[in-house]
Amino acid sequence: MKELVEAICKQGVGVGTDVVKVDMFLNHRLDTALYVKMGQAFADAFLEYQPEIVLTVEASGIAAAITTAMACGNIPVVFAKKSPTRNVTGDVYESRVYSFTHGVENHIRVDKEYLPKGAKVLVVDDFLANGEAAEGLCDLVNQSGGEVIGVGICVEKSFQPGRQKLQDLGYRVISLAKITGIVDGKLQVKE
Numbered sequence: 001m002k003e004l005v006e007a008i009c010k011q012g013v014g015v016g017t018d019v020v021k022v023d024m025f026l027n028h029r030l031d032t033a034l035y036v037k038m039g040q041a042f043a044d045a046f047l048e049y050q051p052e053i054v055l056t057v058e059a060s061g062i063a064a065a066i067t068t069a070m071a072c073g074n075i076p077v078v079f080a081k082k083s084p085t086r087n088v089t090g091d092v093y094e095s096r097v098y099s100f101t102h103g104v105e106n107h108i109r110v111d112k113e114y115l116p117k118g119a120k121v122l123v124v125d126d127f128l129a130n131g132e133a134a135e136g137l138c139d140l141v142n143q144s145g146g147e148v149i150g151v152g153i154c155v156e157k158s159f160q161p162g163r164q165k166l167q168d169l170g171y172r173v174i175s176l177a178k179i180t181g182i183v184d185g186k187l188q189v190k191e
C-alpha cells in the first residue's frame with residue numbers, strides 16, 4: 001500500500017538488523033487516517049471470503065483490527081489477551097506464542113464465548129516476523145472449530161520466515177508493506 005510504504009520510508013527506523021521502529025504512526029502515535037486506509041485494504045482483499053470476526057492480539061494489533069472490522073461492515077473484533085485477568089472468566093482457548101519484540105513466551109487466550117464454532121475469522125496484526133503471533137491466533141481459531149479465512153499483516157519483514165511458515169500451514173497471507181532488509185539503520189521497503 002503506497003501510503004504505508006511512504007510513511008515507513010519517511011518515519012520508520014531500523015534498530016540493529018531486524019527490528020523496525022514505526023512508533024510515529026503505527027505503534028505508539030497512531031496515524032488514524034492511515035489506519036482507516038489499511039483497514040479498507042484488508043477489507044478489499046478479504047471481503048470475498050465473508051469474514052465474520054476479526055481476531056488480533058493485544059495491544060498493537062487492535063487498531064488495525066478495528067478499522068478492518070469497520071470496513072468489513074462493522075463486524076466484531078476479538079483480541080487475544082496476553083495475561084490472565086479477572087475479566088476473562090470461564091473457559092478459554094489458549095496458545096503459546098514466543099514474542100519477537102520482548103524475547104519472552106506469552107500465553108495468549110480468548111474466552112470461548114467470543115470464538116463460536118464455525119465462524120469465519122480474519123486474523124490481523126501489525127507485524128509479521130517469525131509468524132509466532134499469527135500462528136498462535138490461527139491456532140485459537142482452529143481450537144474453536146472456526147475457519148481462518150486469511151491473515152492480514154500491516155508490515156511484513158520478508159527477511160524473516162513468518163510468511164513461509166503460515167503459507168506452509170495453508171493460510172492465505174496478505175501484507176500491505178514489506179521490509180526486505182535493514183542496512184545501517186535504513187529500512188529497505190517495497191509494496
Ligand code: 5GP
Pocket residue numbers: 018019020021022027060061098099100101125126127128129130131132133134157162
Ligand atoms: P512474530 O510473532 O511474527 O515473530 O512477530 C510479530 C509480533 O511481534 C507482532 O505482534 C508485533 O507486535 C511484534 N513485532 C515483530 N517484529 C517487530 C518489529 O520489527 N517492530 C515492531 N514494532 N513490532 C514487531
